[in-house]
Amino acid sequence: MSIHFTGAGIVSPLGHSVQATMDALEAGRSSLERVEEWAAVDGLSSHVAARVKDFDNRFIPRKVRRTMSKMSEMLCKATAEALSQANLSLEDVEHRRVMLLVGSTTGSTETFEVSFKKFHESGSSRGQFSTTMFKTMNHSVALNVASYLQFKGTVISPSSACSTGAQAILLGAQFIESGLCDIALCGGADEVHVGTAIAFDTAQAASSGFNADPQKASRPFDAQRDGVVVAEGASLVVLESADSMRARSAQSLGEICGWAQSCDGGHVAHSGADSMAQTMRDALAKAGLVPDDVGYVNAHATATRLGDLYESQAVHTIFGDHKPISSLKGHLGHSFAPCGTMEAIASLHMLRTQRFLPTLNLEEIDPELPALGYLREVSSFETEHAMSNNFAMGGMNVSLILRAPDKPR
Amino acid sequence: MSPIAEKINTILIEEFEFSPDVLTEDASIRDTLELDSLDAVDLTVLLEEQTGAKVDPRSFIDLRTLGDIHRLVEGIVAGKGA
Numbered sequence: 001m002s003i004h005f006t007g008a009g010i011v012s013p014l015g016h017s018v019q020a021t022m023d024a025l026e027a028g029r030s031s032l033e034r035v036e037e038w039a040a041v042d043g044l045s046s047h048v049a050a051r052v053k054d055f056d057n058r059f060i061p062r063k064v065r066r067t068m069s070k071m072s073e074m075l076c077k078a079t080a081e082a083l084s085q086a087n088l089s090l091e092d093v094e095h096r097r098v099m100l101l102v103g104s105t106t107g108s109t110e111t112f113e114v115s116f117k118k119f120h121e122s123g124s125s126r127g128q129f130s131t132t133m134f135k136t137m138n139h140s141v142a143l144n145v146a147s148y149l150q151f152k153g154t155v156i157s158p159s160s161a162c163s164t165g166a167q168a169i170l171l172g173a174q175f176i177e178s179g180l181c182d183i184a185l186c187g188g189a190d191e192v193h194v195g196t197a198i199a200f201d202t203a204q205a206a207s208s209g210f211n212a213d214p215q216k217a218s219r220p221f222d223a224q225r226d227g228v229v230v231a232e233g234a235s236l237v238v239l240e241s242a243d244s245m246r247a248r249s250a251q252s253l254g255e256i257c258g259w260a261q262s263c264d265g266g267h268v269a270h271s272g273a274d275s276m277a278q279t280m281r282d283a284l285a286k287a288g289l290v291p292d293d294v295g296y297v298n299a300h301a302t303a304t305r306l307g308d309l310y311e312s313q314a315v316h317t318i319f320g321d322h323k324p325i326s327s328l329k330g331h332l333g334h335s336f337a338p339c340g341t342m343e344a345i346a347s348l349h350m351l352r353t354q355r356f357l358p359t360l361n362l363e364e365i366d367p368e369l370p371a372l373g374y375l376r377e378v379s380s381f382e383t384e385h386a387m388s389n390n391f392a393m394g395g396m397n398v399s400l401i402l403r404a405p406d407k408p409r
Numbered sequence: 410m411s412p413i414a415e416k417i418n419t420i421l422i423e424e425f426e427f428s429p430d431v432l433t434e435d436a437s438i439r440d441t442l443e444l445d446s447l448d449a450v451d452l453t454v455l456l457e458e459q460t461g462a463k464v465d466p467r468s469f470i471d472l473r474t475l476g477d478i479h480r481l482v483e484g485i486v487a488g489k490g491a
Binding site for chain 2: 127
């Protein structure tokens with residue numbers, strides 16, 4: 001059975017659509033900026049983020065929007081874009097066998113902050129908004145997208161931080177393959193909060209050396225990389241069985257032909273190279289491919305010292321010295337839950353155009369990293385397959401293998 | 410219109426995104442404004458923040474029109490000041 005992507009939607013710090021985001025990526029633009037209010041936080045050394053600006057939420061009716069924080073609003077926008085591209089109406093979503101698989105790292109931290117601040121200041125339960133619960137639940141984005149779509153099918157809200165979006169795609173593919181649905185709406189969203197920066201800063205995993213030159217702050221694989229730059233956004237794909245796609249005369253944006261997930265089970269903060277490599281190997285086996293069939297690897301690479309090292313070692317173990325590889329975290333920062341879906345969409349775009357994006361800010365390849373084909377400029381070459389990796393806190397490994405549509409444009 | 414009624418209408422315009430045109434005294438809470446129990450809670454929170462009036466959202470249950478809300482809150486504020 002082949003499983004196709006028939007729709008995609010993105011809200012990112014680089015643009016509020018797939019096209020706007022892809023155009024900015026191809027132009028080599030960075031979305032990172034200095035956050036002045038973070039510079040005033042005692043003890044916080046990371047003062048850079050990538051935030052979605054000028055987002056207009058008024059397309060969502062007030063009654064539906066009242067329970068949404070920014071992450072849900074952004075995911076509704078990405079969902080609407082993806083459904084439009086897939087030519088799926090709300091009636092189609094209701095009457096076809098569709099599953100909704102969307103998640104976030106947490107509920108809205110900003111909403112939690114407002115609620116707890118009121119409580120601690122007053123010592124009272126008075127003054128709490130009724131909608132707080134819906135914005136802070138772990139499945140907040142799922143319940144809100146479902147409400148936006150008036151969705152009546154099965155809803156599952158995966159949550160595995162940086163791997164959430166990729167895991168949603170994997171689960172969607174598995175559910176379609178198993179026959180439980182014909183269409184899966186898979187995605188993720190997260191919103192920036194100073195608490196995330198504090199958490200990564202405290203764990204010595206946030207960039208702090210480029211606060212004065214913020215667009216240089218996220219630099220995967222670079223010798224001077226010094227950590228994650230927190231970001232936000234939303235992304236969603238429509239996955240569909242070939243039979244359903246053909247019955248609707250929908251257009252394929254590409255296929256998902258292999259996938260694997262595993263838990264490292266080792267250090268809680270990161271996966272090791274061995275489990276990453278095994279996950280990639282398992283994804284290749286699922287696809288029935290050998291390493292030479294894959295022409296490009298879209299890396300998770302968040303610009304931490306160890307994460308990039310272990311991932312590059314794993315890719316080298318599987319693919320050898322020359323495999324073209326890049327990470328989009330240099331352009332976009334690390335958006336956590338949506339990054340996997342966003343990177344899969346970007347990888348499909350690269351497969352369709354046969355133009356492969358570089359890692360932004362990769363000025364000097366870290367000599368400690370193994371030899372790989374680290375892309376430093378937009379590169380044109382022919383390949384039918386790409387691998388997209390995401391690795392999350394707790395050792396959550398996901399590898400996806402994507403295939404170009406039949407006739408690359 | 411009393412200052413309290415104006416304040417309530419301002420909240421409904423700014424926070425609940427109603428057009429001023431629909432905010433008539435006889436506008437039905439349920440059928441015209443479509444305010445439900447969640448909205449009632451949040452409206453009372455905003456009212457307390459902006460007027461000091463402590464309104465129990467459960468007191469909205471028996472109200473039918475926007476004018477009823479105006480009169481309920483006006484009464485509470487008057488009682489508070491008395």
